[in-house]
Amino acid sequence: MEPILTVERLSVTFDRYGQGLSRTGVSAIRELSLTVEPGRVTAVVGESGSGKSLLAHAIFHLLPGNARMEGTIFYDGAPLTARRAAELRGREISLIPQGVTYLDPMMKIGGQLRRGRRDVAARTRCREALERYGLGPEVEEMYPFELSGGMARRVLIASAVMDAPRLIVADEPTPGLDARAAKRILGHFRELAEEGAGVLFITHDLELACAAAHKILVFQEGRRVDEVPARCFQTGEGLTHPYSAALWRAMPRNWPEV
Ligand SMILES: Nc1ncnc2c1ncn2[C@@H]1O[C@H](COP(=O)(O)OP(=O)(O)O)[C@@H](O)[C@H]1O
Ligand SMILES: [Mg+2]
Known part of the structure; x- marks a missing residue:
């Protein structure tokens, strides 16, 4: 299946100014690649500060002015330039912002x-x-x-x-909602995918990602450390990176009985 969204080697760097004129680049996202397929919910899971919102904003060319972005973003087979993103945003491509x-x-x-x-x-x-x-x-x-x-x-x-956008990027869409309301909204994301949209669901909550997504990308400090079908987090099998395995063990359902 052709992806609706392809992110290739995305890096986001902030300049930090030190004493005098010294300037160092601090990278918040490093060489990140991912794809979002139509009809699928792709989740990005990472802890607070790992660069999830920057990823969402980079896709839409809405990064803060002091950020530098490298890499390429393709939407529907063509580069998603700042101009094209502005034209399509709110129509074909839609961002549900965190705030x-x-x-x-x-x-x-x-x-x-x-x-x-x-x-x-x-x-x-x-x-x-x-x-x-x-x-x-x-x-x-x-x-x-x-x-x-x-x-x-x-x-x-x-x-x-x-x-009815063809690509939806949802940045932590359910904080402040109780578990039932959150699950209902995630159910709607699944429906939107079933209707043909590609959904990128960004969250710090692995349980929610498991409930909603087909595919889960594990994000740590601006890098993708793992990408697995959501079912791997049901059983714990196929998690190649130690950080993913640690996340899986931290899920309440996998706590050892006492
Ligand atoms: N405008 C900014 N200037 C400098 N650093 C920033 C800015 N915005 C975000 N960052 C840095 O980038 C990192 C990732 O931020 P963010 O994408 O908001 O994380 P998340 O959404 O995963 O919680 C943070 O550690 C933060 O320090
Ligand atoms: Mg965020």
Whole structure:
């Protein structure tokens, strides 16, 4: 199967200035390669600070100004340049950002989801997207400050999937949601994949990755240390890297009986 997204030897470096004029590059992501296939959920699992959000932002060319990026990103067979990413973002390719501050505080939710469109089709899609995530039509008339954290999360997700994107990058999409709500949302990601989208699901939570993903990439300090089918984390077999094996042993279900 042809990947919908290919990341090739991606490196992200920050310049750090020392005494006088000395400058050293600190690499946050080093020579990372990965693919996301249509119809599949690919999870990236890594602890806090391992470079997961930088990966998400690099794909969309949304890195902070002091970051340098090397490597190539292909979307649907062609290089995903900054310009192409800007054109496709919010339509064919969609980012669910980690922070809910990405919602516009001055604009009602309905308007944000419809992105200015007022036609009947857009209104219907908006209502359906909210409903899919357990939000009623009254939410359209609300401003972000009127939403609870969990509602704001679900609005971000609804907004990201409203136009049936072909690639969804979800950066820790479920913090602040209880286990049931989180599982339900991950179920929706599986559905979106079944409908043909490629999903890149970024999380620090291996249990969630196991529940949702077909393939799991283990990320440590900006490097990919392992890539295995999700079932390897069910049994613990086929985990080639000691760090993956340690993560597996740390899962509550694998704790030794006392
Ligand atoms: N704007 C920045 N300037 C300098 N360093 C940064 C910046 N953003 C992130 N980093 C560094 O890159 C590393 C990875 O960050 P991030 O991708 O946010 O981690 P994660 O999402 O896995 O928690 C962090 O250790 C952080 O120190
Ligand atoms: Mg992050």
